[in-house]
Amino acid sequence: MNIPFVDLKAQYQSIKQPINEAIQNVLENTAFIGGKHVKSFETNFAQYIDIKHCISCANGTDSIEILLQALEVQPGDEVIVPAISWISTSEAVSAIGAKPVFVDLEPDYFTIDPTKIEEKITGKTKAIIPVHLYGQPADMPAIIAIAEKHNLKVLEDCAQAHGAMIAGKKIGTWGDAASFSFYPGKNLGAYGDAGCMITNNDEVAQTARMIANHGQISKHNHQIEGRNSRLDSLHAAVLNVKLPYVEPWTNLRIQHATVYNQLLQKSALRTPPTRENARHVFHLFVVRTNKRDELKQYLQEKGISTQIHYPTALPFLDCYKHYNHTMADFPVASTYQSEILSLPMYPELTGEMLNYVAEQTLIFLENE
Numbered sequence: 001m002n003i004p005f006v007d008l009k010a011q012y013q014s015i016k017q018p019i020n021e022a023i024q025n026v027l028e029n030t031a032f033i034g035g036k037h038v039k040s041f042e043t044n045f046a047q048y049i050d051i052k053h054c055i056s057c058a059n060g061t062d063s064i065e066i067l068l069q070a071l072e073v074q075p076g077d078e079v080i081v082p083a084i085s086w087i088s089t090s091e092a093v094s095a096i097g098a099k100p101v102f103v104d105l106e107p108d109y110f111t112i113d114p115t116k117i118e119e120k121i122t123g124k125t126k127a128i129i130p131v132h133l134y135g136q137p138a139d140m141p142a143i144i145a146i147a148e149k150h151n152l153k154v155l156e157d158c159a160q161a162h163g164a165m166i167a168g169k170k171i172g173t174w175g176d177a178a179s180f181s182f183y184p185g186k187n188l189g190a191y192g193d194a195g196c197m198i199t200n201n202d203e204v205a206q207t208a209r210m211i212a213n214h215g216q217i218s219k220h221n222h223q224i225e226g227r228n229s230r231l232d233s234l235h236a237a238v239l240n241v242k243l244p245y246v247e248p249w250t251n252l253r254i255q256h257a258t259v260y261n262q263l264l265q266k267s268a269l270r271t272p273p274t275r276e277n278a279r280h281v282f283h284l285f286v287v288r289t290n291k292r293d294e295l296k297q298y299l300q301e302k303g304i305s306t307q308i309h310y311p312t313a314l315p316f317l318d319c320y321k322h323y324n325h326t327m328a329d330f331p332v333a334s335t336y337q338s339e340i341l342s343l344p345m346y347p348e349l350t351g352e353m354l355n356y357v358a359e360q361t362l363i364f365l366e367n368e
């Protein structure tokens with residue numbers, strides 16, 4: 001059996017007709033930038049998350065960068081980020097001239113450890129960016145309490161967690177603002193790069209919208225210098241077709257995770273627990289084993305594609321060498337980076353496929 005890591009073709013096949021019609025509609029109206037599809041997607045996504053403002057932009061990385069500026073983080077300020085994430089989280093901080101300050105992860109949950117945040121707060125700290133990594137919500141009640149105590153802004157990186165919840169409240173609605181990515185492989189994906197910013201704060205929303213559109217508050221009225229970061233109408237049309245499927249697709253991801261967990265629970269593999277009181281949306285299903293590289297190789301030979309998210313924790317990347325971090329600074333991230341493996345996870349997986357992945361994994365572990 002051949003099991004790809006993700007299968008965007010299978011997803012397209014399942015919604016081919018409405019997608020083709022939506023794209024055709026954009027072509028016939030030649031409204032390529034802005035227009036009704038972009039407007040309606042912003043309204044629909046805000047409604048889905050239950051938040052006041054949604055401002056679309058070109059990609060998820062831009063959305064973090066623009067929101068940091070809209071939240072008035074200045075060059076020279078410090079911003080707290082988790083030690084494991086996709087590089088966008090820390091890259092956006094550096095891009096606006098601020099300094100990313102890394103904090104280790106909570107064991108098992110792969111999200112920033114709230115008990116290790118306060119020791120990293122200095123007079124320059126301005127904001128915290130919790131990342132809901134792999135679809136697991138970060139401990140938002142604890143993070144918000146710390147932010148309030150120290151008067152810090154909270155920007156949630158929701159790129160991997162569309163529709164996730166904690167304590168009955170959607171992620172993205174806890175902090176001052178939140179960023180989303182609609183990169184094709186994300187739980188809600190466009191057919192190219194796309195992203196958005198959400199907030200309940202009118203002022204932050206207005207500033208973010210201006211920055212993303214050359215600092216214009218209205219046509220040719222440039223209040224500030226901004227940039228060009230817009231959602232293309234073609235992507236907005238695709239996202240509008242896909243949005244109603246996010247809930248059923250997410251429920252399938254959760255069901256698949258339950259099946260994996262049941263099949264693998266008695267093995268030496270560490271499967272990902274869901275935080276209490278949370279809805280984990282399983283963008284990725286990440287297991288841990290000290291035989292990671294051997295397991296990856298074995299599964300590849302059996303036709304099963306896996307990936308590693310991510311092989312090097314952020315503080316240890318070459319681009320952050322100048323911070324001189326050591327493994328002892330981040331014991332959890334240091335261990336996890338050599339143990340984590342992402343198994344195939346997408347709504348279109350069948351029971352037969354899940355069984356095959358689990359079966360091959362168990363065979364490998366038994367023979368070790």
Ligand SMILES: *Cc1c(COP(=O)(O)O)cnc(C)c1O
Binds near residue numbers: 060061086160
């Ligand atoms: C994908 C991702 C981003 C950035 O999204 P792009 O749209 O690719 O720029 C940011 N943070 C995390 C955690 C991501 O996974």
